[in-house]
Amino acid sequence: MPTISEIAAHFPIESQSSVRDKQFLLAVRRLLGDCAPSYDYLEVGSFLGGSLAPFLGDSACQSILSIDERGKILPDERGALFDYAGITTQSMLDRLRQAGLATTKLTTHDGPIDTLPPSDRRFDLAFIDGEHTDQACFRDFLWALPMMKADSIIMFHDSSLIYKAIRMIALLLRKDGRPFTFFKNGDSEMSAIFLGGLSRCDLGLYFEAGEECDDFYASSELSVLEHNVRNRVRSDDDGERLTSFTIDPPKPEKAYY
Numbered sequence: 001m002p003t004i005s006e007i008a009a010h011f012p013i014e015s016q017s018s019v020r021d022k023q024f025l026l027a028v029r030r031l032l033g034d035c036a037p038s039y040d041y042l043e044v045g046s047f048l049g050g051s052l053a054p055f056l057g058d059s060a061c062q063s064i065l066s067i068d069e070r071g072k073i074l075p076d077e078r079g080a081l082f083d084y085a086g087i088t089t090q091s092m093l094d095r096l097r098q099a100g101l102a103t104t105k106l107t108t109h110d111g112p113i114d115t116l117p118p119s120d121r122r123f124d125l126a127f128i129d130g131e132h133t134d135q136a137c138f139r140d141f142l143w144a145l146p147m148m149k150a151d152s153i154i155m156f157h158d159s160s161l162i163y164k165a166i167r168m169i170a171l172l173l174r175k176d177g178r179p180f181t182f183f184k185n186g187d188s189e190m191s192a193i194f195l196g197g198l199s200r201c202d203l204g205l206y207f208e209a210g211e212e213c214d215d216f217y218a219s220s221e222l223s224v225l226e227h228n229v230r231n232r233v234r235s236d237d238d239g240e241r242l243t244s245f246t247i248d249p250p251k252p253e254k255a256y257y
């Protein structure tokens with residue numbers, strides 16, 4: 001497990017991820033390094049370049065494509081809007097270079113993944129961390145999947161927000177008969193789908209125990225509901241936001257009489 005100072009060295013740029021998230025990214029990097037001498041990395045949603053840094057700095061990573069629809073006010077499953085205006089691709093490149101990272105292996109695309117020109121490039125690792133709505137995450141996955149090699153990994157950030165997209169992705173892969181393993185990192189917002197031969201990898205060698213799928217889905221549902229109540233519901237009595245409330249599990253009701 002990398003120490004805090006090792007993590008700081010791999011992530012010299014501010015990133016919207018926790019220490020546990022960063023440890024997960026480094027563990028995936030180690031797993032890939034054990035499987036092949038080199039790999040190619042696709043990132044959807046790069047912001048300041050924080051999550052690009054450990055891959056730019058890894059000599060085994062031979063090419064990176066960063067896709068980011070810049071300058072948007074993003075909807076989010078929490079029922080809030082997040083303003084990303086003001087950060088451009090150029091400002092990200094400047095920060096990466098200021099951090100001493102060469103950007104020669106990095107190409108960028110300003111726009112959503114479904115506007116990417118057709119290409120033969122294929123990737124070993126993808127990170128979906130753009131707009132955190134189920135619909136956008138599902139779209140990003142649908143377009144990323146054909147760009148992946150048969151044995152590859154697709155990671156997700158803010159997994160508890162886009163858990164419904166993850167459920168649909170799992171259904172799609174099952175229906176298509178594609179071998180895969182889903183892993184949700186414990187105490188972290190990172191999760192990943194291991195495709196093809198990598199689905200048979202001994203994940204215990206790289207990650208601490210993951211979260212049970214059903215527990216992850218149930219706690220995510222509750223968390224998304226809580227966020228929506230806090231962000232969108234006001235009391236009819238005083239117009240104030242609700243700060244104290246209880247969310248009950250769904251009650252069975254007779255569907256017909």
Ligand SMILES: C[S@@+](CC[C@H](N)C(=O)[O-])C[C@H]1O[C@@H](n2cnc3c(N)ncnc32)[C@H](O)[C@@H]1O
Binds near residue numbers: 016068071113130131
């Ligand atoms: C949560 S931030 C990414 C954080 C980054 N991965 C990190 O760890 O530091 C989300 C990014 O997604 C970008 N974005 C918004 N809509 C997008 C879309 N449709 N496709 C790709 N990126 C998008 C935003 O501009 C923002 O830079």
